[in-house]
Amino acid sequence: MFFMLYFLVMITLYNAVSKDGYINEVNGSEDFVPYEVWHEFLELCTAYDVFAMGKNSYQAIQEYEPEERRLFESLPIKKVVISRDGNFTPQKGYEIIRSVSELPKLGKNILLSSGPSLNDVFLKEKLIDKIILNVIPVKVVSGLKQFSSKEPNMILKSEKNTQEGRVLCSYDVVY
Numbered sequence: 001m002f003f004m005l006y007f008l009v010m011i012t013l014y015n016a017v018s019k020d021g022y023i024n025e026v027n028g029s030e031d032f033v034p035y036e037v038w039h040e041f042l043e044l045c046t047a048y049d050v051f052a053m054g055k056n057s058y059q060a061i062q063e064y065e066p067e068e069r070r071l072f073e074s075l076p077i078k079k080v081v082i083s084r085d086g087n088f089t090p091q092k093g094y095e096i097i098r099s100v101s102e103l104p105k106l107g108k109n110i111l112l113s114s115g116p117s118l119n120d121v122f123l124k125e126k127l128i129d130k131i132i133l134n135v136i137p138v139k140v141v142s143g144l145k146q147f148s149s150k151e152p153n154m155i156l157k158s159e160k161n162t163q164e165g166r167v168l169c170s171y172d173v174v175y
């Protein structure tokens, strides 16, 4: 029965990446990600019923400008933080789960945006169905990559160039 439920769930991983494949800079900053990308991300969220992130990504969002955070936190989407730390509780408006296997029980069309720590776990558990990359035309040179271990096998499904020189790529993940 659980297997059938999982079968009906779609998990899409979204990341904004530099053209050399980094999701943040070595000091943890995401300053290379232009302002409009956050607004595109908020628009993307409206197509999903759940948004999930790792504890570190949650903490990064808490450092955003209050208005930027408010726009995200007021979206009518279930916001889920994943952490094994029993002493950690996110603020009101976020749900907490302790294991990646709990996520598919929370919705049908799930958007995930995390760093390599959690992305690796989801990939290893074969839980990522699609990947959307918003590729920003700058080189970051060092920082965190989308995955720290094995890269997924992906099939490019669509590619769109924006006026600002970014490329929006959508992939299916093949296991």
Ligand SMILES: NC(=O)c1ccc[n+]([C@@H]2O[C@H](COP(=O)([O-])OP(=O)(O)OC[C@H]3O[C@@H](n4cnc5c(N)ncnc54)[C@H](OP(=O)(O)O)[C@@H]3O)[C@@H](O)[C@H]2O)c1
Binding pocket: 014, 015, 016, 017, 022, 023, 024, 028, 029, 030, 033, 053, 054, 055, 056, 057, 058, 060, 082, 083, 084, 085, 088, 098, 099, 100, 113, 114, 115, 116, 117, 118, 119, 121, 144
């Ligand atoms: N450019 C982008 O698109 C983008 C998107 C998202 C994030 N980011 C950046 O990525 C950075 C964070 O990435 P990160 O890799 O350090 O962290 P992360 O993936 O956001 O979160 C890592 C946390 O997830 C939890 N976790 C890991 N494995 C788990 C498991 N098996 N079960 C349950 N929980 C598990 C752990 O929390 P506990 O230690 O509490 O268990 C771990 O510390 C931030 O700088 C953020 O700005 C960039």
